[in-house]
Amino acid sequence: MTTPNRIILDKYLRHNKKFPHIWCPGCGIGIVLAALLRAIDRTGWTKDEIVLVSGIGCSSRAPVYVDFNTLHTAHGRALPFATGIKAARPPLKVIVFTGDGDCAAIGGNHLIHACRRNIDITTVVVNNYIYGMTGGQQSPTTPEGMKATTATRGVIDQPFHIAELAASAGATFAARSTTYHAKELESFILKGLEHKGFSLVEAISQAPVCFGRRNGMGDPVEMVKREKELAIPISKTAGMTFEEKKDKIVTGIIEEREAQEWTDLYAGVKKTAGEE
Amino acid sequence: MAKANVKRKVVIYRDWCKQCGICSTFCPTGCIVKEEDGYPFPRYIEKCIGCRLCELRCPEFAITVEEWEKSK
Amino acid sequence: MKKKNGQLLQGNEAVVEGALYAGCSFYAGYPITPSTEIAEVLSVKLPERGGTFIQMEDEIASIGACLGASLAGAKSMTATSGPGFSLMQELIGYGVISEIPMVLVNVMRFGPSTGLPTSPSQGDVMQARWGTHGDHPIIVLTADSVPETFEMTVKAFNFSEKYRIPVILLLDEVVGHMREKITIPAEGEVKVVDRLKPEMPPEWYAPYADTNTGVPPMAAFGDGYRHHVTGLVHDAQGFPTAKPEEVVSGMDRLFSKISRGFSEVCITEELYCDDAKTIILSYGAAARSARDAVETMRADGEKVGLIKLKTLWPFPKAALEKYEKSVENIIVAEMNRGQIYREVWRVARGRWQVGKALAPYGNMLTPDMILDVARKVTK
């Protein structure tokens, strides 16, 4: 059974932080954070061993609200900090909470290299297709044709598909779900947390104020409905062309495989080095 | 279907609710409705099946669904 | 660690030895001439001692990983040169405001951009002071020889741990690459400082509260003292704040914790200053030529002295002000277009004539170049 919100409130929210949180009415970031907290609760990990790291953005404001070791870094740099923490103290459970701009634009290089190292960090990306915090500029995931304050005539760049990008860069677990599919999202995050190696869960999320409004997508409810309508499980995409998949949200586990993890490998390096 | 021997309560914390309408819209049974003041309310609690979807999808941590066995 | 007598080491290798002596257990870096040997040697030595070496994808990732490792309790270091130092700037400020100890070695090379990658220069003195945005305190140390590089590396770690601040060790290509004899002190011979850990129960811990030194104790992630770390201006608990009174007390403490330590942090060495009418002020490789020039002039009977800076920032102005009455001229000898010269001129406020002997083309500043300037002044 999923963890009741009552337990989330008691156990994981910081009581000395002011609620309601800063996010706009209907913004999906809170749904993703709640899914992460329920998944964490199911791991049985203690709060002391968890480090939640973020960059800068609306999504990256999440750590301050929750009662772990929390680290709000600089724009794009959550993964390098997280890598340092994990490499220096491998028993810690290191989780990154980030946005599409934070992890795929300014932090894109760090993302692919963290994937390549297969270091045991779980990254949860809130992909709201936009730079929320700065008021709605184009992000590397904004779909072609959509409008942003810096693309008022429509975006012409091709978007990244973050989960696939991570998988092809070497992440050994990559999955995508949406805020509509909150239960599935939670289960993917749980799998990511329990996976040994670098895992990434992309959460498609509604940003009603900074993205939806400008693109005539209606209120938060309409945006969540849209997630439901556009979602297509990966199992049903066999045989679909790139063009056919382009406007869909492909949900499911994109990659799941076993490979040696960085801190384990480095423990081996230390062992041989010590014996030489 | 609602199990006969289970009683449920859906608590919505109005101080945190930002009236986004997600819980009421996506409640599969129509238990939660949006009231005239814009706030959601579990008006038809007898319909609630305890799926907790409202709780999971509330961006504000503002809903708890409580469930207990009915005493005979 | 056993005492090794008379090893012949490169300056960059002395950085490694100093770091290990000081207890460095984490290094993250990206290769760049003329600092690369530091990474290469540490990649061998750190795992032998149970430490961790990681090659990152760029320099900002490197400093980010070091800050993360430090938050997890490790004494951490990165090393780089000009272009990489530029890439690190944003996170230096992060380390300052979040009060995270670490050591950053910049083995300077010549010029903006790729410049002259293998030529010596001291062109990053002002960048080390002001490279990251916003008003901030910083500690920048330097060295002019291989043994001094060892000494100042240990000091860099000690200051970073004691004051909870990133410390920059600014070396130049000459010092980084030259080989000299050095005796590594035995364990315990040189003081090694570790950050203060909290002793109060976790519920009472305030990671950014004021203390009698201005430096709050630092818990590592995983020690049971769950807390929040942010680059936003924060209150004593570490939570973001914009309340004027909390901004004032938080920011003032950031500066005052360092200014309270000025007498310890500002390190200089003096030669023949007591009766000197002219002082040559220098640092790093240039100080070697300056010493040579001073000895030559002393032999000629000139009343010339040397002040060698081992700390560049905070600028050790007290060392100059001591000679407010006795000294007439100060000549700054450095390998740039006058970065410390401007600082000395600012500090002088007309009390001394300030001159300069510069080598601003990626060339070594020679004793003759300094003598040319100094002899004109003393005539």
Ligand SMILES: Cc1ncc(C[n+]2csc(CCOP(=O)(O)OP(=O)(O)O)c2C)c(N)n1
């Ligand atoms: C180095 C740097 N560049 C730019 C910014 C301004 N900035 C803050 S958040 C942000 C975009 C955030 O977008 P995303 O990661 O998608 O987060 P969201 O707000 O959408 O959740 C930008 C550009 C910054 N803080 N730092």
Ligand code: SF4
């Ligand atoms: S709607 Fe946009 S601006 Fe508002 S909290 Fe969400 S991401 Fe930020």
Ligand code: SF4
């Ligand atoms: S638990 Fe399910 S049925 Fe009950 S109110 Fe919530 S969404 Fe509706």
Ligand code: SF4
């Ligand atoms: S989902 Fe939450 S915030 Fe939105 S209307 Fe329902 S209770 Fe209020």
Ligand SMILES: [Mg+2]
């Ligand atoms: Mg975004």
